[in-house]
Amino acid sequence: MSRKQNWFGVAGVGLAVAVAVIVLLPQAADGGGGRSMRGVVRIDGSSTVFPITEAVAEEFGAEYRRVRVTVGISGTGGGFKRFASGETDVSNASRPIRSKEMASAKSNGVEFVELPIAYDGLTVVVNKANDWCDTLTVEELRRIFLAGSTVKTWQDLRDGWPAEPVKIYSPGTDSGTFDYFKEVIAGKTGSVRSDMSVSEDDNILVRGVAGQKGAIGFFGCAYYFENSDKLKALSIENDSEAVHPTRETIESGQYAPFSRPLLIYVNAKSLDRPEVTAFVTFYLENAAELADEVGYVRLPQSLYDRVAANVAARRTGTQFLDDQNNKRHGPLTDIYR
Secondary structure, eight states: OOHHHHHHHHHTTOTTOEEEEEEOOOSOTTTTTTTTOOEEEEEEEOTTTHHHHHHHHHHHHTTOTTEEEEEEOSOHHHHHHHHHTTOOSEEEESSOOOHHHHHHHHHTTOOEEEEEEEEEEOEEEEETTOOSOSEEEHHHHHHHHBTTOOOOBGGGTSTTSOOOBOEEEEEOTTOHHHHHHHHHHHTTTOOBOSOOEEESOHHHHHHHHHTOTTEEEEEOHHHHHHTTTTEEEOEEEETTEEEOOOHHHHHHTOSTTTEEEEEEEEETTGGGSHHHHHHHHHHHHHHHHHHHHHTOBOOOHHHHHHHHHHHHTTOOBOSSBOTTSOBOOSOHHHHOO
């Protein structure tokens, strides 16, 4: 089994999984190679970001053997709940933090540093045996997924398509991927249909779509790239242009409206502990290569440099909300400073 396959396999064990990696600091100024350092780095959150963070933890563990790193996958929302209460040092997130989550953290005295670490393209997939659908419009996605949908079979969506029942697989409501998809499809006030099979574990969604001819689902692009032999990704038509999710279209933003940044959030007080600072520094030094390796898209080096400078300066708070807590929109290179 390849290391990449192992990361996705571990994520598929279930929601209770917490991967502990024993790690050892490399050469350090104390002359002992950092081997005297001990501690724990506690991480939880997004299953989408999990493969990158777990890859970093594995590489980190080859050098930092006496620092224990735990990585859980309770979903972006679930991770932020633990992070805001001070239970974790780092929170994986497939969407930016919300104003309510920030308020919860503030009430508990938790300040944080925000770190974009890669790009993702939320990917809509169907069963390999689906030979009638290669492209969907955003409006057709709304017809499938919105509450009150009358789409029961593929024939209901387009004339000439088969009367194959539509079976929908979706991330759970604690997932940042679900939140992002819901906002694009339903807007701030809309809702999605309730008769979907949901899971915070993306590997369960992969198996569900792969197992039913009429199935459709969505998750981060890395889970599609890893399972492209089992699934078919759809091109998404937006503004009359159908775009397929590739590393190039995701990085350029052409794959709209489903290109998005992936992030980690670090408790500012935790950065006072050398094992946490060592892990975050190691993360930033290796994020580009490991994001590519597990199927996501690296950021421009200029962005990693900005992130590193913000960590060094302990710049706290989010850059994805303005002073009135309204969401800021635009390319990541414009938003994140």
